[in-house]
Structure formats: C-alpha cells, structure tokens
Amino acid sequence: MSRNELVNPEGLRVDGRRANELRKITCKSNVIDYADGSSYYEQGNTKVLVGVFGPRESKQRGVIQSTQVVFNVEFSMAPFSTGERRKRSKNDKRLLEIAAIVKQTFEPVILGNLFSRSQIDVFIHLLQQDGGMLEASINATCLALIDAGIPMIDYVCACAAGYTSGFPLLDLNLSEENSFETPNLTVAILPRSEKIALIQLKSKLSVDKLGDVLELAKVGCQFVHKKLDQTVKTSTADLINKIST
Amino acid sequence: MELNTNNKKFVIESLEKGYRTDGRGIYDYRNLIIECGPSFGNVQVQLGKTRVQAIVSCEIVRPFPDRSTEGFVNFNSEISGMSSLEFEATRFTDLEVYISTLLEKIIKTSRAIDTEALCIIVGEQVWSVRCDLHFLDFDGNFIDAAVIAAITSLKHFKRPEVTKDGEEVVVHSLTERAPVPLSIYHTPICVTFSYFEDGKCFVLDPNLLEEKFQAGSISIAVNSNGELCCINKAGGVALDSETIILCTMVASEKVMEINKIIKNALI
Numbered sequence: 001m002s003r004n005e006l007v008n009p010e011g012l013r014v015d016g017r018r019a020n021e022l023r024k025i026t027c028k029s030n031v032i033d034y035a036d037g038s039s040y041y042e043q044g045n046t047k048v049l050v051g052v053f054g055p056r057e058s059k060q061r062g063v064i065q066s067t068q069v070v071f072n073v074e075f076s077m078a079p080f081s082t083g084e085r086r087k088r089s090k091n092d093k094r095l096l097e098i099a100a101i102v103k104q105t106f107e108p109v110i111l112g113n114l115f116s117r118s119q120i121d122v123f124i125h126l127l128q129q130d131g132g133m134l135e136a137s138i139n140a141t142c143l144a145l146i147d148a149g150i151p152m153i154d155y156v157c158a159c160a161a162g163y164t165s166g167f168p169l170l171d172l173n174l175s176e177e178n179s180f181e182t183p184n185l186t187v188a189i190l191p192r193s194e195k196i197a198l199i200q201l202k203s204k205l206s207v208d209k210l211g212d213v214l215e216l217a218k219v220g221c222q223f224v225h226k227k228l229d230q231t232v233k234t235s236t237a238d239l240i241n242k243i244s245t
Numbered sequence: 246m247e248l249n250t251n252n253k254k255f256v257i258e259s260l261e262k263g264y265r266t267d268g269r270g271i272y273d274y275r276n277l278i279i280e281c282g283p284s285f286g287n288v289q290v291q292l293g294k295t296r297v298q299a300i301v302s303c304e305i306v307r308p309f310p311d312r313s314t315e316g317f318v319n320f321n322s323e324i325s326g327m328s329s330l331e332f333e334a335t336r337f338t339d340l341e342v343y344i345s346t347l348l349e350k351i352i353k354t355s356r357a358i359d360t361e362a363l364c365i366i367v368g369e370q371v372w373s374v375r376c377d378l379h380f381l382d383f384d385g386n387f388i389d390a391a392v393i394a395a396i397t398s399l400k401h402f403k404r405p406e407v408t409k410d411g412e413e414v415v416v417h418s419l420t421e422r423a424p425v426p427l428s429i430y431h432t433p434i435c436v437t438f439s440y441f442e443d444g445k446c447f448v449l450d451p452n453l454l455e456e457k458f459q460a461g462s463i464s465i466a467v468n469s470n471g472e473l474c475c476i477n478k479a480g481g482v483a484l485d486s487e488t489i490i491l492c493t494m495v496a497s498e499k500v501m502e503i504n505k506i507i508k509n510a511l512i
Contacts, residue, residue: 093342093346096342097346100339100343100479101479103480104479104480104481105479105480107480108461108480108481108482108483183473185476189483190483193483194485194486195444195483195484195485196478196483196484196485196486196489197483198478198479198480199463199476199477199478199489200476200477200478200479201473201474201475201476201477202350202354202355202475203354203355203356203474204355204356204468204472204473204474205472205473206471206472206473207467207471207472207473207493207494207497210473210489210490210493211486211490214486214489214490215486218486
C-alpha cells in the first residue's frame with residue numbers, strides 16, 4: 001500500500017477496517033468516586049475520561065443566572081496522550097475550541113431551566129489520542145451526564161466520516177485525519193429525532209457528495225447510540241441489583 | 246437595540262409570512278461593497294451596515310523545524326468598541342476567537358493559500374503573512390463579511406520580490422522591482438444562515454435584529470469550484486439533514502454571485 005493511499009485495492013484501511021466499519025467502542029460509566037457522574041470511553045485507541053460535577057451551587061456569584069443553569073466544560077489532554085510527550089497549556093486554542101464545541105452542543109439538550117442559580121461542570125480528560133477526540137469527548141460527556149442524572153431531551157451521539165477516492169469512510173483515525181486530502185465531517189445527532197445538533201466539516205468536499213457522507217456518519221451515530229444505551233442499561237441494572245440485595 | 250418580547254414576536258411572525266424586517270427576500274444578500282486600496286492588501290468590505298477592514302502585512306521569520314518549507318499565515322480579529330455598544334473595547338471576546346479559528350479552517354485547512362510558496366530558504370527564512378481584521382460597524386453577520394474581507398485582501402496583497410545573492414537574501418523594495426502576489430488556489434466564501442424556532446424559518450445573511458432572536462446559525466463555506474470548504478454549526482436547535490443539504494445548495498449558488506463582486510473589485 002502506498003503511503004498516501006488510505007484504502008488498499010482489497011478495500012481495507014490502514015488499520016485493517018472496511019470503509020464503513022467503526023472502531024471498537026468500550027465504555028463504562030461511574031468510574032470516579034468523587035464525581036457526581038463520570039464515564040470512561042474508548043474508541044479504538046482514543047481514550048477519554050469525563051467527570052461531571054453538579055448541579056451545585058455556583059461559586060462565582062457573578063455568573064449566576066436566575067432562569068438557566070451555568071454549564072462549564074473544560075478539556076485537557078494528558079501529556080502522554082500523543083506520540084510526542086508534551087505538556088499543553090490550558091489556553092491552547094485547539095483545546096479551548098473543543099471545550100467550546102462540547103459546551104455549545106450540550107447546552108440546548110440539557111433541561112437547564114430546572115436548575116436555575118446552579119452550575120454544572122464537566123471535565124474532559126483525553127488519555128490517548130488516535131483521531132476523533134471531539135466525537136469521543138461528546139459521547140463520553142453524554143454518558144457522564146446521564147450517570148450524573150442530569151435531565152436531557154435526548155442522547156447526543158457523535159461520529160465522524162470522511163471521503164476518499166470514490167467512497168465515504170466511517171470513523172477516521174489519526175493517520176486518516178492527518179492526511180490533507182481527506183475531508184473530515186463530524187456529526188452529532190439526537191438519535192430519536194435524527195436531527196443534527198452539531199456538524200463540522202474540515203478540508204474540501206464536493207457539494208453533491210455531502211449527502212452520502214452525512215448519511216454514513218448518521219448511521220455511525222446510531223450505532224454509537226445503541227452502545228451508549230446498552231451501557232446505561234447495564235449500569236442501571238447493576239445498581240438495582242446492589243440496592244435489592 | 247431593544248431585546249423585548251414584542252420585537253421578537255414581530256421578527257418571527259413576519260418571517261413566517263415570508264417577510265424580513267429590512268424588506269429583503271429570505272435568500273437575499275445585503276448590498277455588498279468591496280473597496281480595495283490604497284495600499285496592497287488593504288480592503289474594506291461593507292455588507293449592508295456591517296463594515297470590516299482587512300489589512301495584510303508580511304515579514305520574514307524562521308520556520309518551525311518540523312515544517313521547514315512552510316510559511317505562516319495568521320489571522321487576527323479585533324472587534325473595536327466603536328462597532329457596537331455590545332462590545333467592550335478592552336476585553337477579548339469569544340466572537341473574536343471564533344472568527345479567527347473559523348478563518349483558519351476556511352482558508353488554511355482547505356488549502357486555499359499555498360504556504361510552501363512562502364518559503365525563501367528551507368529551514369532558515371520564510372514569509373509570515375498576517376491578516377488583521379478590524380470590525381468597524383456591526384449590523385449582524387460579522388462572519389461572512391470577515392471571510393470576504395480576508396480572502397479579498399489576501400488576493401489583493403503583493404509581497405516584495407526577493408532574490409538570492411549566494412547565501413544572502415535580498416529584499417527588493419516596491420519601487421525597485423514589481424511585487425509578487427500570493428499564490429492562491431481557490432476562493433472560499435462563507436455564507437451564514439440563521440434559523441428560527443424549530444428550524445422552520447430560514448434566512449440568509451442575518452442582520453443584527455435577526456441574529457439576536459435566532460435559534461441557531463450555520464455557516465457554510467464554498468469555493469468557486471463548488472467544493473465545500475467548511476461547515477460549522479455547533480449549538481442552537483438541532484436541524485434535519487435535508488435542511489442542511491438545502492442550505493449547501495443555496496450557499497453554492499450565492500457564492501458565485503459574491504465571487505463576481507470580488508472579481509470586479511480586484512480589477
């Protein structure tokens with residue numbers, strides 16, 4: 001396989017997946033004792049840990065809103081998360097952008113008017129980066145918010161898709177993301193209504209191809225939803241068992 | 246600007262009947278005026294009452310060691326306090342950060358500008374191009390105006406010619422040798438839609454009043470070849486995928502019109 005070819009003639013990708021195959025997803029909720037809700041989410045080699053604190057009384061008096069909850073998101077990357085060990089400043093533009101996107105995506109989904117004068121803090125920590133950190137962060141945050149018992153109108157499930165030499169690719173890994181030619185479309189949907197809460201496209205994609213790539217990304221999102229739903233149900237069943245025994 | 250329930254009701258009810266507060270059609274752009282000059286890379290864009298000025302400048306710097314053949318292109322936006330009462334002159338606002346990152350995505354990530362052409366000596370000297378955006382007057386839709394201003398000014402800009410005299414790099418002044426334009430592959434232009442309530446009503450190029458009462462917005466950048474360069478929608482009410490595809494269609498048509506205006510302005 002040549003270096004800039006993303007799919008070989010047998011139809012396999014760099015990591016041996018087919019074009020429409022997701023990476024393996026493993027997730028677990030309630031992993032941090034002190035947090036009100038938490039989750040650990042793994043998609044291939046991308047690993048994310050999320051802790052949710054709140055709803056709790058706001059510490060800063062200035063930001064209290066009388067009709068809405070204050071929703072904060074902080075995103076950080078472990079120094080060992082990438083190939084090159086490097087500590088990133090908290091004010092790194094890329095990290096702030098991801099935090100802002102997660103915040104904007106969840107704000108209209110959370111029923112914030114139920115928790116006026118309080119705040120919810122979400123801390124996302126990326127342990128290992130192998131592409132799709134935004135999608136993983138959104139999925140993990142969704143799981144952690146459910147674990148914290150925060151009412152939402154629906155799940156938010158995210159998935160990425162790209163396009164290369166004639167066909168769409170699902171769930172790009174780091175080497176696929178970094179190759180300049182592949183467009184990268186990140187989509188987050190509300191699975192019940194199938195409406196799109198977040199859509200982001202980077203790099204070039206022809207207008208008439210958008211429909212196909214978007215459809216594939218949505219299929220991926222639905223699969224993620226099934227996985228998240230399963231995790232929530234098993235952890236709740238577990239909890240019920242513990243209470244009744 | 247009064248943000249009261251009556252104003253909101255007025256805007257949304259008239260939109261449902263197909264009227265906009267400033268008399269435009271749903272998919273009409275405001276009057277776009279682009280003025281270039283007097284110096285290279287100095288462009289002022291006026292979109293209705295919204296006004297943005299872009300100024301491009303360049304200097305010679307040392308490249309990053311891992312990208313020794315690539316020059317730099319940076320975008321800086323500054324929202325001046327005089328543009329609207331909303332903005333405080335001293336504070337760095339989220340909107341400024343948002344606009345600069347979006348510009349980077351639209352122009353740099355889509356590879357509209359050839360950064361390798363900015364290299365003078367590999368690993369030693371490259372051009373660093375800086376595009377400063379000043380927002381002078383605010384009547385909604387800073388994003389589109391900023392993108393048009395930035396890409397037009399990059400196209401209008403000419404850098405001094407350099408020649409190598411052995412190891413020495415000679416920078417010729419503008420009077421000595423004809424300056425060279427930057428190499429730009431395509432012209433991405435961003436079109437912003439606002440939607441209201443549950444995504445039923447849509448408008449192109451929202452003005453300030455519409456921007457205040459919107460349920461969300463989506464920005465779509467398309468270039469002259471009909472390729473999408475960037476889509477950005479985060480937050481706001483969720484949308485159908487059909488609506489998004491419809492928006493991209495409308496956007497790709499609008500971009501052709503805007504492209505013509507830019508071409509005329511650059512002559």
